[in-house]
Amino acid sequence: MVGTSGITVNNPAGVKTTVAMPQDPEVINSLRRLGLNEYEARAYFALSSAGKSTAGELSERAELPRPRIYDVLDSLLNKGFAAMQTGRPVTYSHLPLGEALGTLRKQRYRGLAEEFAEMDQVGRSLESKLSTSTAGRKLSAQETAWTLKGREAAYSKMGSMISGAKSHILISTTPAGLLAKTEAHGEALGKARARGVKLTIVSPVEKHKAAAQAAKVANELKLSSIPTRFVVSDDQALIFLSPENTPPEDEITMWLNSPHFASTLRRIAGA
Numbered sequence: 001m002v003g004t005s006g007i008t009v010n011n012p013a014g015v016k017t018t019v020a021m022p023q024d025p026e027v028i029n030s031l032r033r034l035g036l037n038e039y040e041a042r043a044y045f046a047l048s049s050a051g052k053s054t055a056g057e058l059s060e061r062a063e064l065p066r067p068r069i070y071d072v073l074d075s076l077l078n079k080g081f082a083a084m085q086t087g088r089p090v091t092y093s094h095l096p097l098g099e100a101l102g103t104l105r106k107q108r109y110r111g112l113a114e115e116f117a118e119m120d121q122v123g124r125s126l127e128s129k130l131s132t133s134t135a136g137r138k139l140s141a142q143e144t145a146w147t148l149k150g151r152e153a154a155y156s157k158m159g160s161m162i163s164g165a166k167s168h169i170l171i172s173t174t175p176a177g178l179l180a181k182t183e184a185h186g187e188a189l190g191k192a193r194a195r196g197v198k199l200t201i202v203s204p205v206e207k208h209k210a211a212a213q214a215a216k217v218a219n220e221l222k223l224s225s226i227p228t229r230f231v232v233s234d235d236q237a238l239i240f241l242s243p244e245n246t247p248p249e250d251e252i253t254m255w256l257n258s259p260h261f262a263s264t265l266r267r268i269a270g271a
Helices: 025-033 038-050 055-061 066-079 097-133 151-164 175-194 210-217 259-269
Strands: 008-010 016-018 082-085 091-094 145-149 168-172 198-202 220-222 229-233 236-240 252-257
Touching: 025 038, 038 055, 038 066, 038 082, 038 091, 055 066, 066 082, 066 097, 145 151, 151 175, 151 229, 151 236, 151 252, 168 175, 168 259, 175 198, 175 210, 198 210, 229 259, 236 259
Parallel strands: 168 198, 198 220
Antiparallel strands: 008 016, 082 091, 145 252, 168 229, 229 236, 236 252
């Protein structure tokens, strides 16, 4: 008998037949967004719907090629989405999605940590070579102002400025912007203040939850608003040119290595 119930039925000859299980495209797409490929998503969906299965049964339920089913199951086992029960025959079952996501997070964190460690190692090696190749070259007038695209690039430059500050840091921002900056660079700001750098914050935070953060990191807090968002660190300035509600990937900033401009911004802020 032919059907689509995803269960094993007897045909007229008395031979057990496992029929295909209807797939839910929305569920399959959501599983793929978690990092499963098409075959893995279909196999996990079939396991979660039908309970434990042999590899052959799962191949038919999920309509997967028999030669690929063991590779698919091994991948689900490695990713923490399935469990295996030894015996004759070997059977497989899905793991609850919450457990699978917990395993997936740990794997992703470990992978990212390894990538970051490799990035740092390569960066240190390149930094010494690049600094040697540019040694003695002074910045020209054209090299004192650069445009950066994207908030991540701006925040990376901001972090470098804060870490390298020797005498003072000035931050002019909105309350929401202050929360974002202290979340991203709170540790670096704390270290700067500990080594004697004067930190001034200009932001209208008197009725905002950012006030507590400002009081925690700043030597001086000015409760006023300047239309332009910027960060000054010694002789460097980072100016946000886009409106605050600009999508992160579209954020435009200008970085200037200019004592005159940095001094002008400090006078505007009264710092």
